[in-house]
Amino acid sequence: MAKCSSFLRDDGADRPCKNGSRIEPPMTDDIIQIGEPLPRIAEAMPLDRRKVRITWTTGETVAVDIAPILYSRRTYIPLRQDDALFRSLKVSEYGNAIEWNGDLDLSAVWLARLPSVVFDNADFRRAMDTLGMTLDGMAEALGVSRRLVADYRKDRPIPRYIGLATRYLETLQKASRNQDLLCGDDGLSG
Numbered sequence: 001m002a003k004c005s006s007f008l009r010d011d012g013a014d015r016p017c018k019n020g021s022r023i024e025p026p027m028t029d030d031i032i033q034i035g036e037p038l039p040r041i042a043e044a045m046p047l048d049r050r051k052v053r054i055t056w057t058t059g060e061t062v063a064v065d066i067a068p069i070l071y072s073r074r075t076y077i078p079l080r081q082d083d084a085l086f087r088s089l090k091v092s093e094y095g096n097a098i099e100w101n102g103d104l105d106l107s108a109v110w111l112a113r114l115p116s117v118v119f120d121n122a123d124f125r126r127a128m129d130t131l132g133m134t135l136d137g138m139a140e141a142l143g144v145s146r147r148l149v150a151d152y153r154k155d156r157p158i159p160r161y162i163g164l165a166t167r168y169l170e171t172l173q174k175a176s177r178n179q180d181l182l183c184g185d186d187g188l189s190g
Contacts, residue, residue, distance in 0.1 A: 038096065038108065038109060039056060039057075039108045039109060039111070039112040040057040040094075040095035040096065040108060041054055041055070041056060041057070041092075041095045041096070041097070041098060041108050042055045042056060042057045042091070042095065043055040043091060044089060044090070044091050044098045046086055046087045046089050047063060049065075049067065050065065050066055050067035050070055050080075050086065051064065051066070051067075051117055052064055052066055052089065052098065052111075054111060057095060062116040062118075063116060063117045063118060064111060064114040064115070064117060065114070066114070069106065069110075075104065076104065078102060078104065079100060079104060085100055085101065086100070088100055088101055092105065096108045098111065115163075115164070115167050119158055119160075119162075119163030119166070119167070121152060121153065121154065121155055121158065123158075123163070123166075124152045124153060124158055124162075124163075124166060125153050127166045127167070127169070127170055128153065130170060130173070131169055131170060131173055135149050135150055135153075142162060142165055142166070142169075144162070
């Protein structure tokens with residue numbers, strides 16, 4: 001039974017119920033959002049060696065390596081072997097995927113989880129700050145010398161495996177914080 005409170009006619013005027021109260025109209029265009037909004041792709045461009053440059057609707061641009069995905073799923077065999085097909089990629093109508101001819105696509109949610117292929121010295125410094133690591137601590141965590149960590153903070157090119165390991169450390173820390181929040185440990189109590 002409808003709850004009586006108000007009811008608007010097509011012309012916008014209130015119409016009372018027979019008993020003098022008003023009927024609430026049903027909700028029609030309400031949007032309910034829970035959690036983070038889904039990522040949306042504004043633009044995508046194929047690069048060499050099965051990499052893609054993605055510009056998100058937020059304005060952020062990243063280059064991601066999708067070769068591991070292409071080589072881990074049989075569905076993508078045509079994209080592994082055909083350069084012309086790979087270069088034909090386009091953004092889906094709603095920006096929720098990149099797609100190719102032949103009904104092949106990759107979800108924007110999946111692409112957003114991929115690390116950028118670029119991991120530079122500024123990223124390394126930012127990661128160390130996020131992790132709260134000293135030179136000695138980072139050297140121990142990565143299994144390299146303190147001097148090498150100092151060089152990575154400055155201008156030494158960072159090898160892919162160091163970049164991936166550093167991102168992994170950040171992921172572990174984020175997961176640990178989330179677990180602490182779920183368990184009620186805010187880290188403030190002693």
